[in-house]
Amino acid sequence: ETGVTQTPRHLVMGMTNKKSLKCEQHLGHNAMYWYKQSAKKPLELMFVYSLEERVENNSVPSRFSPECPNSSHLFLHLHTLQPEDSALYLCASSQEDRGYSNTGELFFGEGSRLTVL
Amino acid sequence: GQQLNQSPQSMFIQEGEDVSMNCTSSSIFNTWLWYKQDPGEGPVLLIALYKAGELTSNGRLTAQFGITRKDSFLNISASIPSDVGIYFCASGTYKYIFGTGTRLKVLA
Numbered sequence: 001e002t003g004v005t006q007t008p009r010h011l012v013m014g015m016t017n018k019k020s021l022k023c024e025q026h027l028g029h030n031a032m033y034w035y036k037q038s039a040k041k042p043l044e045l046m047f048v049y050s051l052e053e054r055v056e057n058n059s060v061p062s063r064f065s066p067e068c069p070n071s072s073h074l075f076l077h078l079h080t081l082q083p084e085d086s087a088l089y090l091c092a093s094s095q096e097d098r099g100y101s102n103t104g105e106l107f108f109g110e111g112s113r114l115t116v117l
Numbered sequence: 118g119q120q121l122n123q124s125p126q127s128m129f130i131q132e133g134e135d136v137s138m139n140c141t142s143s144s145i146f147n148t149w150l151w152y153k154q155d156p157g158e159g160p161v162l163l164i165a166l167y168k169a170g171e172l173t174s175n176g177r178l179t180a181q182f183g184i185t186r187k188d189s190f191l192n193i194s195a196s197i198p199s200d201v202g203i204y205f206c207a208s209g210t211y212k213y214i215f216g217t218g219t220r221l222k223v224l225a
Binding site for chain 1: 120121150157158160162165212213214215216218
C-alpha cells in the first residue's frame with residue numbers, strides 16, 4: 001500500500017467510448033502525475049499537476065484530458081482512443097519543494113491496465 | 118532528448134548470488150531513485166539518493182549516487198526468489214526520466 005489508489009485496475013474500451021481513470025493520494029503531497037507504460041519502453045511522463053495547476057503537458061494527444069480538482073485527486077478522461085493507446089497508466093504523487101524546484105520522491109499507484117479494441 | 122541507459126536489460130541468476138545493475142545519464146541530475154515493479158503492479162520505491170557519492174542501503178539492497186552525478190548503481194546481495202521483477206532507475210531535478218529497466222529472474 002503506497003498511499004496512491006487507482007481505479008479501475010483494468011479497463012477495456014472501444015475506440016468510440018468515453019471513460020475516465022481516477023487516482024487518489026493519501027500522502028498529503030502537492031504534485032500529481034500521469035505516466036504511460038508501454039511494453040519495452042521507458043515510463044513516459046504525460047501530465048504534471050502542482051498545487052492543482054497543470055505545469056506540464058508532454059505533447060500528449062488531446063484524446064487524453066486530465067483533470068485535477070484538488071491536490072488529492074487526479075483524473076484522466078479518455079475519448080476516441082486508438083489501439084496503440086493500450087498500456088498501463090500509472091498515477092504518482094510527490095512533495096515538491098517549489099522554492100528550490102526540486103521534486104521529491106515519486107510514489108506510484110498500482111496502475112490502470114487499459115485495452116482499446 | 119535526455120535519456121537514461123540502464124544495464125543489463127535482463128539477467129538470470131542463481132538464488133544466493135549477488136546482483137549488480139547500473140544506470141548512466143548524459144546529463145547531471147540532483148536525484149537518483151531506484152524502483153522495483155512486480156507484474157501487474159506499479160513501481161515501488163526502493164532507495165532514493167540525493168548527494169553525489171552517497172551510498173545508501175535498504176536491507177539487502179545498496180545503491181550509490183555516482184561522483185560525476187551522471188550514474189548510479191544498485192546491488193542486491195544474496196538474492197532470493199522474491200527479488201524477481203523489473204528494476205528501474207529514475208533521475209531528474211524538476212521532473213524524472215526513467216531507464217528501460219532490468220528484468221531480474223532468480224533460479225531457485
